[in-house]
Amino acid sequence: MIFDDTIVEKTKSSLQAKHSIQATGFHQSHLKGKQVWGHRLLTMMLSCGKVALPYYIERYEKGSKSKVERIREMVSMLPTPKGPANGLCDSWFTNEKVINAHFKRGCHLIGALKTNRIIYPIGIRVQIKDFAQYIEKNEVHLVTVNSSRYWVYRYEGALNGIDNAVVLICLKKKHLTIIKLYMHLFILILN
Structure with a gap:
């Protein structure tokens, strides 16, 4: 789904439309x-x-x-x-x-998340963009999608209102040092 x-x-004026356009x-x-x-x-x-x-x-x-x-x-x-x-x-x-x-x-x-979403690593409430600044190179895996390469960090834990979710924080390979500016987020909610 x-x-x-x-x-x-x-794109056409109402006079050219075959049916009236309302709303x-x-x-x-x-x-x-x-x-x-x-x-x-x-x-x-x-x-x-x-x-x-x-x-x-x-x-x-x-x-x-x-x-x-x-x-x-x-x-x-x-x-x-x-x-x-x-x-x-x-x-x-x-x-x-x-x-x-x-x-x-x-x-x-499976959905995208904005970087201002709250996660709770080891029970600490933090926005993803702030948490991403503390990700170390030894905590990520290099993944290739088509011709693009990303460093991927996997977080599993709570989000606001959700007890257990997986959030993949994906960073362009060349931008690991300036993480919060180039983040792409994907989420898989576990039940």
């Missing part, structure tokens, strides 16, 4: 880095092997339920998987409520 939100930009507005496009006129969409894709299928798409209107509430409802609609299953999302949806919705369906969640 892959969850995401996006904006479908309206449009100006929304921040992260792809274009500016406000665009269009619709907000929430989507859920199902993927197995090399096949990815759109499972659910809805127009999201601000002022109704939050995106997190809608994603939780989408997850609850899914049948219980017969084998291992994972949800995949960006940092917007990697939170306690979405994680627990996956647990209820028998799934793990």
Whole structure:
């Protein structure tokens, strides 16, 4: 399962449209880095092997339920998987409520984390970006993804609201000394 939100930009005038377009507005496009006129969409894709299928798409209107509430409802609609299953999302949806919705369906969640998220190494509350400054070279493993090389540090422990998670802190190979500026975070929530 892959969850995401996006904006479908309206590029033609209403006079050229085949159907009337309602509930449009100006929304921040992260792809274009500016406000665009269009619709907000929430989507859920199902993927197995090399096949990815759109499972659910809805127009999201601000002022109704939050995106997190809608994603939780989408997850609850899914049948219980017969084998291992994972949800995949960006940092917007990697939170306690979405994680627990996956647990209820028998799934793990793999998602991005922002560097300001709190972890608890040896019971000490610290933001990931601050913790990363103390990672030593002998605590990381070199991993190659396509042509990019990363140092990877594995943290397993608590996050706010989650008792046990694995967080992989990934740093570009050349940036181990300036860790907090080039961090990529991935999380696998364990149940």
